[in-house]
Amino acid sequence: MSDMLVVSQLTKRYGTLQALDGVDLVVKRNSFHGLIGPNGSGKSTFLKAIAGAHLPSSGTICFNGQDITDASSYERARLGLSLKFQITAVLDELSVYDNVLLAVQASNSLWSLLLSKTRLTLKDQVMSALDRFQLADRADELAGVLSHGEQQWLEIAMALAIGPKLLLLDEPTAGMSPEERRITGELLRPIKEECSLLIVEHDLDFIREISDEITLLDQGKVLDTGTVEQIQNSTKAQQAYTTRV
Numbered sequence: 001m002s003d004m005l006v007v008s009q010l011t012k013r014y015g016t017l018q019a020l021d022g023v024d025l026v027v028k029r030n031s032f033h034g035l036i037g038p039n040g041s042g043k044s045t046f047l048k049a050i051a052g053a054h055l056p057s058s059g060t061i062c063f064n065g066q067d068i069t070d071a072s073s074y075e076r077a078r079l080g081l082s083l084k085f086q087i088t089a090v091l092d093e094l095s096v097y098d099n100v101l102l103a104v105q106a107s108n109s110l111w112s113l114l115l116s117k118t119r120l121t122l123k124d125q126v127m128s129a130l131d132r133f134q135l136a137d138r139a140d141e142l143a144g145v146l147s148h149g150e151q152q153w154l155e156i157a158m159a160l161a162i163g164p165k166l167l168l169l170d171e172p173t174a175g176m177s178p179e180e181r182r183i184t185g186e187l188l189r190p191i192k193e194e195c196s197l198l199i200v201e202h203d204l205d206f207i208r209e210i211s212d213e214i215t216l217l218d219q220g221k222v223l224d225t226g227t228v229e230q231i232q233n234s235t236k237a238q239q240a241y242t243t244r245v
């Protein structure tokens with residue numbers, strides 16, 4: 001089975017507001033899927049529903065062949081879902097190393113930490129995650145001294161350190177310089193060998209570069225979905241962006 005995530009008819013209401021309105025979306029295994037759309041179109045709501053931070057009003061979410069529509073966010077993480085939210089959430093007063101260590105520990109049960117994981121294997125797990133995001137030599141520094149871009153990389157490293165099957169990223173390059181964006185793309189590319197990615201971004205050049213497929217949301221509905229080339233040539237996509245953004 002080549003589909004990692006199959007979402008059918010997902011609906012989310014906040015009071016009377018229909019934030020998601022019957023969204024169908026499939027993320028393939030070892031594939032990068034971009035989610036784009038104007039402000040308020042429901043992108044963050046969609047990622048939160050997949051991660052279990054918000055329960056949908058209706059619809060189904062199937063992950064790696066399993067129905068997770070009603071699963072807790074902890075259960076989803078255990079099955080291999082990992083999320084980096086839109087707002088940066090590193091702990092400034094902790095070292096770069098300890099931020100990743102906490103993420104890894106939180107994803108393990110106490111029993112597995114006590115019984116099977118030695119501190120050394122945890123250390124390997126943390127250092128290899130830092131290494132992939134060019135932060136290994138900053139491990140002992142406080143996370144608060146990192147630049148904004150480096151903090152974003154630290155958060156991606158935290159999300160990846162738990163070995164997810166699907167990584168969800170909400171605007172990971174927000175506030176980055178063009179050079180940091182370029183590097184972010186390069187750092188993300190190799191993870192395709194081990195997991196799928198569902199990524200929200202406003203930078204269309206970035207999303208074009210990195211994605212295999214793209215879905216365009218508008219007012220909680222899928223306006224179009226397809227390969228990068230198909231979306232680039234989509235008149236619906238052009239209309240959504242020229243009239244709304």
Ligand SMILES: Nc1ncnc2c1ncn2[C@@H]1O[C@H](COP(=O)(O)OP(=O)(O)OP(=O)(O)O)[C@@H](O)[C@H]1O
Pocket residue numbers: 014017019037038039040041042043044045046
């Ligand atoms: N917790 C909430 N309670 C009520 N309304 C919400 C909540 N979260 C989001 N909304 C509303 O749902 C709609 C979709 O919001 P969402 O944050 O998913 O959009 P988005 O596509 O991520 O936008 P942006 O590009 O600005 O990040 C918006 O109208 C927003 O105001």
Ligand SMILES: [Mg+2]
Pocket residue numbers: 043044045086170
């Ligand atoms: Mg958002």
